[in-house]
Amino acid sequence: MNDPGKEISRLAFDERGADYLLAVREEYGNAGPAFVAKGEDVGDIRTDIPYQLVTILRKIYPYMEDGKIAVVIRRCEEKALNELIKRGIIDGDRIIRIGLACSEGQIEACRCTDPVPSCVDIGSPGKGWNEDQLSKELSAMSSEERLDFWVAQFRKCNKCYACSTNCPVCVCDHCVLEECTFVAEKGIPPGMAFHLIRAYHLSDKCTECGECERSCPAHIPLLTFRKMTNRDMKDLYGYESGDTETVSPLLTTLEGDLLEEEED
């Protein structure tokens, strides 16, 4: 498999019957998203640049009237796709998955605990990371210190909305972050509410893909922020996002069940 492009195109079009392929391709000395139809030249496919293809898929999906789309997906993207299917945003039958196992370097960059897709077509499965160093340091702090840390980080925010624009599972049609009722501050930085609302809104969907952190121009360790929130979700509700079935506790607690259980 010297040329992953050949293999990916064979899997997508010849073996799995796709009409289109969404992957990352090199062009003009840069790597970027490419959408190719069956029969077209797939070009110079790259698997080492972590574009969030599920976000890109979600943006073009409403315009796709027919056809099956093959997507090269890493584990986190696979989980994001499952969340979208579960919520009826994407029809799972129209998506063909080509599983990409992340490299050691990528796993380290994401401090990723769960790096292997359910079906590995490209790459070789790497070992997951145990712990995020920064989460560990923050957990050891007092809650005041921890708050100070995040307040200082969020003061750098430039309100580019990259963390929501590029997130595969940030899916509301109408985003409350854009409303002054919820985020009162005009100008930058936005107040803490901006980041806390986002934290809550994604607590049952985030797949720790790290795209928010990678695209944050303020270099805020958003992935650590996510990992810590997700850990709370797991500890409190035993919930983890990423499959097509498990119903979000945010939906069930509204009916009261889980909260009552907690009091027992």
Place this chain on the structure above:
Amino acid sequence: MKIDHVLTTCPYCGTGCNFYLQVVNERLIGVIPCKTDEISQGRLCIKGYNAHTFVQHPDRLKHPMIKEKGKMRKASWDEALDKIVSEIKRITSEHGNDSVAVFASAKCTTEENYLFQKLARSAIGTNNVDHCARLCHASTVAGLVYSFGSGAMTNSIPEFEDANCILVTGSNTLEAHPLIGSRILKAMENGAQVIVIDPRDTPLSRLAQFTLHQKPGSDIAWINGMIRVIIEEGLFDKEFVDGRTELFEELKQVVQQYTPEEVEKITGIEPKMLVDAARTYAKADRSMIAYAMGITQHSNGTDLVKSLANLAMVTGNVGKESTGVNPLRGQCNVQGACDAGCLPDFYPGYQKVNDTGANKKFRGAWKSNLSTKVGSTITSTMEKMESGEIKGLIIFGENVMVSDPDIAHIEKALNSLDFFALVEIFPSETSKFADVILPAACYAEKDGTFTNTDRKIRMLRKAVGPPGEAMPDWKIACELGKKFGAEGFDFSSPAEIMDEMASLAPIYGGVSHGRADTEVISWPCPTKDHPGTKVLHVDGFKMGRGKFAPVHHSPPNEEPSEEFPMVLSTGRNLFQFHTGTMTRKSPKLEQEAPEPYVEINSGDAKMLGIEDGSRVRVTSRRGSIALVAKVTERIIPGTIFIPFHYAEAAANRLTNPAYDPIAQIPELKVCAARIERS
């Protein structure tokens, strides 16, 4: 089903981020950052993310139009172009070639700007060609040419990350150049000291280790004061000063009187703060200076730029990585428009029009009789329009009715014209005055290059077709050139235009679309095998030695008085861009900052009985506008600030057109004003 991701360059600020436009069946649906782009590294600001939204807006101009009996009517391309050519020819035959002027555009590509100046010089026969750099960085070009021999950013954007100290003045970097701001934040994470000197609090100053607030218009005083501290305390770089500069003794003399106490009197900066900042800047291994319009838009802007160059040279912070004097250019292609010669005194590549050698070279190349008389700047063109000396004007994509100082004066100037043709993408405040309007293609609809603020050639690639009959400006310029009967307007692509420019402008000698397509090149790049130049002045200055400028502080042209007790400053906010022609048609950007406002210090507000959100009226000697007050601690007492994006309360109804005698840049940053409840 056709879905494309087209790599192109952001049409807003001079950072020059690249991104992918997502196109579904000729429709733009989104922007995806490019992760491998050296400049943006897969990040963008909110303007970049929304750069697709205005492109296919229904208000876009779609047909050429001609004014008849005060009304606009549709016209064919031929009719409209013929009209322009015959009117301009009539004017020049009656009043001479210099009775016509052309304004080029920092929003058009370098190739297009090359053609605009060629059109003015070779087809019409005048050097009256200029563009909005006059309003933002003309003083940079004049100042840095004096000090270093070249008027551009000395270092490159990625180098900010490795600086030990960054001095930012007159630049609201996190809002105006967000992705350069991002590099500065990274540098801070790496341990750099950041010094922000600005009359207002800015998002960056709130994060910086040092924040100094000076009175608007007092900058030379604090710069001289810092230089004095550095010399007194022996912190200057003797080797650099002796080996690479001249006029040091004169500089030493001049700064002598700027003791920290004296500086405090002029600027309001506490002596201890000044001394600390000076030491920090001088002691760091690699110190960078970044500045923008807060420095350049003054009636002594050229001197101000020279003083910053003094500061860098005294400490040997020039010609090395992560140092230098770095003007942050506001528009996507203001650098390229300057490089292409859209300046009244320069041919492409900064070759003087009154230099016999250069004149001969361009006469030969363009097969045309070229004038050696330096042309007229935007600022003086406006005056000459009013006095009747200039009677014909062609503008490519500038909204002068919002962007230029003293709008009432501009209105009068435009009304005095015999003939005015405008090439634009949207109807604007300026288009009301035009006799002929031509619809242009915007950045997403054409190929070409922008040169960003750090001299990198960035490719534009066509993602969608233009609306209606609109055409790219380069085609329009070619058509006009041919109809004027000039030679050398037969281009079939922007790549060919760049080839011609490269053959005539040595700093672009090795630049071609073939190379820029896959390589990131910074000029100077004299030959095809030259890799380009990231850091300027490494092996020496163009003219031998760097030249210190012994300059004194002088007060702004207009100082507060009893009638106009406040100092008014203008600038931008994060969400809007310039005159708003593009951003105000992007719903997400407009929603973030929909309304014109004036910032006022809470103490001043209390005294005047103004509350946050009050309707107020701001008046200067030139005009008066109504808007909403934003009461804040973030501005020093005695000063008010208005962003200039809003036509409905245009800050430039108030600003002072008094200009720098050398660069002719107007004093947009300071004028005297009065604010009251309305």
